[in-house]
Amino acid sequence: MELLLHTFSKHINITEQELTVVLNRMRKKTVKKKQYLLQADQVAKDAAFVVSGCLRSYSIDDNGFEHILQFAPPGWWITDMFSFISEQPGNLFIDAIENTELLLLSRKDQLALFDELPKLERYFRIVTEKSLVNSRQRLVENLSLTAKERYERFCNIYPTLINTLPQKQIASFIGVTPEFLSKMKSQWLKG
Amino acid sequence: MELLLHTFSKHINITEQELTVVLNRMRKKTVKKKQYLLQADQVAKDAAFVVSGCLRSYSIDDNGFEHILQFAPPGWWITDMFSFISEQPGNLFIDAIENTELLLLSRKDQLALFDELPKLERYFRIVTEKSLVNSRQRLVENLSLTAKERYERFCNIYPTLINTLPQKQIASFIGVTPEFLSKMKSQWLKG
DNA sequence: CGCGACGTTGATTTGCCTCAACGATTGTGG
């Protein structure tokens, strides 16, 4: 798989043979638009690598509101990390924004690969470090920026998603109601 | 160092010899109460392991407000992860809440140890995974819980810190002003 | 066509912030 090779190669050197070893542990899967890859109270047995399409992960709070944690366009990994590493039921939903092709890697196979192929443990160590930086950054921004500033940041970071995504989901990601995002945008055109 | 051994042992098996290899790469340091270990615009060359005392990491926004990301009591690691892995100037401050003893490990030495001692890369892979889970969880809670609920969560998670820490810092951690936290607590006694 | 999800707009409410004043506590130098 071209994209997987390319994605690994950003952080480690990997041969075709080694890639084959990894691919032998992965399973193809497709998820159609609006269908679930994972629901709360399930155990996330797999991490998913997105080949084409797009997924999102989110939680649903006690009032029924969705809070989107992550979008996963092609070349990204996504899972419920808590559930994946603890092997306990999680509280995240993952579903498809568009028809999506995936490669799945179970935690068991991942850990086996870490022993067989230490490079791969290095790869995931690096990817996890970067995800942590990202998550902490977002936390800071949610604490220190206004809704308008968070929207601008979103537009800069995901310029491609803006026109694709229902506005509702952008609102959920930046942490405001859809109504308020709509009002911000209309004031935008005046100012 | 007893505590370091104990902390590693939670996630990996490590011999005394291997511990010595690690310790040879680490440097002792003490930071007195209210003194900085790191300031914004500096490069975080080191990750710090807290032996005794307590550190905190935080950012300061454009309006001069502090937002605390993490407390690090004994047995915890702390650094500006962005700066540490990218070797660029960061935007976090780290200072001591109490007089604190540390063991420092530079990124360079850490990476060297990953090659010498793959176990250690595994250890940090696991610790980083857990930190990521933690950070994501906190993000969800900031988006979905009220200030009162976040304070209750804080009390449950850090019962020891509540009486030690200035209220101002608890407020900063849960994302409200000190005044508002004070008002919540007084209403608490009535309801 | 007709239904259901989405986006818009307006009136109203509210959670939390801002600013200001005032004790209480801490710590520091004389």
Add this chain to the structure above:
DNA sequence: CCACAATCGTTGAGGCAAATCAACGTCGCG
């Protein structure tokens, strides 16, 4: 050991950003 400043916590009045609730137009889709 005290005087004083500095920081912290408390309380109150008022303000604002964003939520809530509700009504309505629109679009994609079965």
